Amino acid sequence: MSKNMKDIQFDTVTYDSWKEQAIKALKGKPFESLFTKISEGITLEPLYTKEMLFEKLGEQLDKQVSTIRSLREDTTFKIAQQTYATSSEQFLASIKDSLSRGNEVITIDSRMSFDWDETTLRELAQYFTEYSFKITVQNEQDPLLRVFEFASKDSKGCIISPVPITLANFDQVRTICANTIHYHNEGANAVQELALALALAAKYADEADCFDTFVKKFFVTFAVDTQFFIEIAKIRAFRVLWKAFTSAYGVTDDVIVPIVAETSIRSNSKLDVYVNLLRSGNEALSAAIGGADYFTVHPHDVLTSPTEQSVRIARNVSLVLKEETHVLRVTDPAGGSYFIESLTADFVNEAWALFLTIQDQGGFDTFEQNGQLKAMLTASYEARITEVATRKTSLIGTNIYANPEDELPTVENEIYATVKRLALPFEQLREQYVTAQPKIAILTYGALKDFKPRADFVSGFVNTVGIVATQSGAIESIEEAKKWLAETDAQYVVLAATNEATAELVPALLTVKPAHVLLDVAGKFTQQEDWITSGLNGAVYAGQNIIDKLQAVLQSIKEVH
Template structure:
């Protein structure tokens, strides 16, 4: 019998057969409901097959895969752990410890709490002579740049590293230091999606290439920098797509051979929250794995408390995220581990197509500077940012510990790391409203109707809704009559109460509750009651709470009403 089982072959269903089965399982819902539109405007299919990929890309598929593999650097995913310290003494002590424990790239943001004195720079120069580095500076006058004057002339040719700056830094005598960067993290932190980041990277490359004496001279100094967000497959495809786009870009300059350009990447801080900060660790690990699979060459994992003030423990954990992924996943043993995935290859191709089209549009407008000056770039970023904010506030995008499964007992840290204060994080509106609600000592309640079983689903939903801004509602025992409900409303300290029950109990009891409720208590109903809405609102109901609602808009409105009542 076992031999027969080994020889059994199952017939491979076709896409149309799978589609028929899916439509049957949807029970009347359209097949299109399985399609997902991303923030980049790309439509994700519910199923990807070899046949559909070949039909979509044809011969381009082999070109895409071979291009990505040929442009991958040998030394991938080097650990670039940023050093945080309040004094120069602590800085060098932490730098030594970091390098001894697996850090491979000396990573510094020049905005520190101590001065870059001659002595400090001379000491730092010794590290730059021995290790590769990634430094972030404000501009060409940044005091940290004086470190290069301290490096001995005979050592300058071998010094390797990256200078991250808004504009390229001119550095003579250091042929292996890449100082022209297409830093897309700036746009990422303003809300850019993957396609925009890729297009802006190319537009910056075009701008800088035209400023250099030759494309070859430019390419030796150039690198691209990305922030990697929590959309796992999107970010893998983004990093892979850049290699395909770079090949097309360099071909436009008449370059036929493969010119490898390093990809410097870091975990996204726009996805971080000051609430339930250990979730940031999960986000960072997810993002780092995307970076590893996607082919980043240098990677920085920001500590989970980077938004406030990183500790020795959080820095160590962040560094170990990279080390564990490198050592335990075996991803680096494979060139382009995502290559051949029907979904990722399709997504990569979509990003290439869309990003190249946007890049051409930017060039037609006169280049990245003219495009920015016209206001078009800012308009695009604002649109992407607002869409992302709306997705978080309506829970279409989950921000665990912030917009869902929030812990109201969390203490919101008031301290802010100035390095990351300007990042447009989607968690900020939740943090701000929680701070205001906590300061105002807002009292809320849930009035349950009917039985525990019938009222609990909506009561739990409302409780979670209020928890997102730190509110812990007082919950009534389920009441069966309007008299019991009014007795509870008159006894509670809550100035904002949400009525929760099934549809029948709510329709039966709400009119009488509204007729007798205390004037100083704002009352909402959980659920959508379109037929009763007009009458209830006319009789004193404040509004409704329901799934898909904008949490921040709703609770801001409630907070404003509470202030009015208190006056």
């Protein structure tokens, strides 16, 4: 370019100007179709501007940004790679290897397939003198806790447990945890996780001898899901909420509390497991930008049996983020983003309101005991599953772009067996279909260009349960279509044709359809109810609940045969 880039000026575009162009691009669709209502009860706008942000937050914006930045010890996170082993010898060797390859925090779940004998615990305790740790135990009598009989009093780390652990004389070990991961795995959304973290903090603060003792032992855990910007805002929002929480207890100084995070298990699938690696990378980046202090990337095959290679790949995700992306060299990378700052403020307001509701009803214990916690999580989980089943939310390799040749593994990692994963209904239904092996076919009518889009949709629809549908080939006459249907050995047939051809074909096909064949149409039609009265089974169409539809089809096939 002949002109220096520094001298180039770009015209400022107003929101109204952008809106005008957006409406033109929508070609008749309402402008409101660009707004997205998320499960947290917040509506995301298609565009955020500086004026909108200042109008919304005003002077609170500077307070929000400064709070988030002041409540961090460092601009980076520590890599907390979890150790997997089937013997104590392998366990100790794995710890040594991971620490030599970039792991920074000894991360252990006590539920191992070997016993925590004294020899193993003594050797483990030696590592605690040099490295920080994150251990997960089941109760106060967990055998792993005996490691502190041999550990230095200067050991530094945190213990995740269902209830706070009493550990005398270990001043640098945090033992009071607001662990939201369980609620995340039960279906909680970001606002609910934040509110529950505060409710647990209030419960433990009230149980402590004094607030100062409580905050020195307290930390919070989050699972980070695939909703990139939502997870960034969630972590940032917690720091703002924590500042408000400590202020409510009369604390004016900044109190830094560690945020310990990990990749979400609920978004993982046993199908096309390498997609889990992509999910983990996305989740790790959002946690890094959001400001997690400790982060664990689960291996892509964590639902079955992690291997040496998968553990190494998971660890390298964090190493690449820290060493090669440079994103952690920036203080609060998301700070100042109109969208993320607005979303952070929305999460703060919504989570604080829910926290106060929980407190008004008697606090966390009462909220749990009266069934409201379970009801809230169940409603959130069911809404999330519906979004996956109707493809409003994509699970690549599971509810869309599924590979029918994928085989479900028989090995189960018991630690995560009870997680309410979004892919689980598809996996369970696929198992039923693979066992039953029903014959499914697509009756393709007309020219290729006429039937291909709907035939491809139907193919993808049944691929989600591990079935490959055969196709009739291009049929060009009604008589030929009737002959093919009368002679097919398929148990379930879907007609793929244009709207006009479908309307003409269905009445004719229903006159020859064998009683043992279920016939559906691809698409939604106003005549459908009349066709069903005449013997049509139903329809396959976009936005349909895949789980409900294919469960009904399999049940009907079993009843007919």
